[in-house]
Amino acid sequence: MKRLKKLFTNRLIIAIIALSTISLVATASIMGTWTMGFNYDTCSQCGHCIEIGSDFLEWGPTGYPQVKENAVVDEEIGKQIVDECPSQSVILVYLP
Numbered sequence: 001m002k003r004l005k006k007l008f009t010n011r012l013i014i015a016i017i018a019l020s021t022i023s024l025v026a027t028a029s030i031m032g033t034w035t036m037g038f039n040y041d042t043c044s045q046c047g048h049c050i051e052i053g054s055d056f057l058e059w060g061p062t063g064y065p066q067v068k069e070n071a072v073v074d075e076e077i078g079k080q081i082v083d084e085c086p087s088q089s090v091i092l093v094y095l096p
């Protein structure tokens with residue numbers, strides 16, 4: 001009986017560890033971030049993306065838009081920028 005109880009306890013601990021691991025992986029995938037990529041060959045430097053996403057976009061040193069350092073790209077605003085860029089020079093990228 002004692003041996004059976006120990007076996008049950010060990011299996012319970014393994015199950016808890018497995019569930020914790022799954023939970024951590026799920027949390028990590030939820031906590032991914034979005035960023036943006038630009039095609040500077042087609043960008044007309046109109047600035048519309050920076051007007052819309054001024055919280056996370058800025059003009060870079062070469063005169064083209066870029067994501068601010070350590071900025072969090074808002075998914076909905078990012079989608080709007082992709083839709084409204086007149087030269088289709090922006091992509092929204094998910095970083096897991």
Ligand code: SF4
Pocket residue numbers: 038042043044045046047048049050065084085086087088089090
């Ligand atoms: S909206 Fe498009 S074309 Fe205008 S600056 Fe941004 S990336 Fe370039």
